[in-house]
Amino acid sequence: MLPSTTLTTLGLIAGALTSFSFALQVWRSWRTKSVKDVSASMYVVFSTGVILWLVYGMLRHDVALIVWNALTLVLVALILALKVRYTQRTATDRRALGTELDHPG
Amino acid sequence: MLPSTTLTTLGLIAGALTSFSFALQVWRSWRTKSVKDVSASMYVVFSTGVILWLVYGMLRHDVALIVWNALTLVLVALILALKVRYTQRTATDRRALGTELDHPG
Numbered sequence: 001m002l003p004s005t006t007l008t009t010l011g012l013i014a015g016a017l018t019s020f021s022f023a024l025q026v027w028r029s030w031r032t033k034s035v036k037d038v039s040a041s042m043y044v045v046f047s048t049g050v051i052l053w054l055v056y057g058m059l060r061h062d063v064a065l066i067v068w069n070a071l072t073l074v075l076v077a078l079i080l081a082l083k084v085r086y087t088q089r090t091a092t093d094r095r096a097l098g099t100e101l102d103h104p105g
Numbered sequence: 106m107l108p109s110t111t112l113t114t115l116g117l118i119a120g121a122l123t124s125f126s127f128a129l130q131v132w133r134s135w136r137t138k139s140v141k142d143v144s145a146s147m148y149v150v151f152s153t154g155v156i157l158w159l160v161y162g163m164l165r166h167d168v169a170l171i172v173w174n175a176l177t178l179v180l181v182a183l184i185l186a187l188k189v190r191y192t193q194r195t196a197t198d199r200r201a202l203g204t205e206l207d208h209p210g
Contacts, residue, residue: 010164013157015154017150049123052119
């Protein structure tokens with residue numbers, strides 16, 4: 001059996017990678033202003049799971065579970081917010097373009 | 106404190122939701138054949154984290170961690186495979202279109 005500090009460090013690195021990875025999707029969506037290919041239903045189901053992990057961590061008084069899942073929840077909420085924002089913007093742009101085509105010049 | 110079966114059930118539901126959510130992104134990418142807005146670097150970093158969670162689960166003999174992370178890894182690998190496949194296809198289509206424009210007819 002490995003010493004518990006090695007296990008704790010492994011859990012910390014694993015949690016940091018899985019949580020912070022979502023910041024890369026936030027950055028891409030923010031930079032490109034395009035979210036068409038991102039599955040909203042995936043992020044809705046994923047957030048629900050993360051909230052349950054957070055409750056699970058609180059009930060077990062597991063600080064690592066609480067911290068990583070809270071951070072993940074913030075990043076995933078940002079991805080969902082960008083999805084809603086840029087989907088609405090694309091719809092508005094399409095309607096505006098439609099109006100221009102109906103009344104050119 | 107809640108009975109341990111309630112905690113175990115909560116962990117099972119949380120794990121099922123966070124793992125299976127990725128199937129929804131697999132389904133969307135497969136259906137639309139479009140992956141432009143999906144961040145490849147997010148899924149590379151996330152997979153690395155999931156592999157470490159898997160090792161952590163094995164070292165702790167935690168069956169739930171092993172099962173959910175193995176399932177997540179398969180689904181995330183599928184998303185990355187679709188990202189590579191459809192990105193290459195888009196590049197090939199663009200080159201083909203470029204050739205057509207150079208030599209019309």
